[in-house]
Amino acid sequence: MRLLLVGPPGAGKGTQAQFLAAHYSIPHISTGDIFRANLKAGTDLGNQAKSFMDRGELVPDSVTNDMVKDRLTQSDVAKGFLLDGYPRNVVQAEVLREFLAEHKTPLQAALELSISADEIIRRLSSRRTCRACGAPAEAGATKCSSCNGTDLYQREDDKEEVIARRLEVYQEQTAPIIAFYRSEGILLTIPAVGSVAEITKHAITALSNLA
């Protein structure tokens, strides 16, 4: 299965990606997680990305596209992949399409998680992230449900002023990729409301009609 998730920040892409990747036994490739891991490790890539991430802006395409291509040439993607947080604009979507066409592994689905603006703000401002494994945590949780880590923190870019900018960036730059994938005939849209398990179920049902 080769698919990607698209939806505004706070739609639950990270959480759903974890469950769906496990369900289909494919790697979960989150560009945000890769950037954060590089930031933590103090690599050149992390330093290049930092100022953009802190402001809620997109990291330049040249940096992001090379990073994703590099990840997609690793051996574990032979059985498929789930991209989360990439592409974030139409240029990235075109680069991805070309790269996958060259490798004769076209995308099978772009799964859109659809959610209202009010709900996004509510979720993001209460969201916490596990410092040990990077998994998102439910509001009020004291322990990470993935690794049992107890150091849950608020991402710099989940603070209110940055959230507003991230939502603008989403509307201006990322939302147009929904029309891109609709015209490619591979867009599937599900409502990202209800429990995590219910949303996963909707996603698997929508994806089961493929291939």
Ligand code: AMP
């Ligand atoms: P995320 O965890 O997906 O919300 O990403 C966090 C931040 O990482 C974003 O606000 C961007 O600054 C950066 N980022 C993640 N994915 C991309 C991408 N595909 N293109 C550019 N910047 C990205």
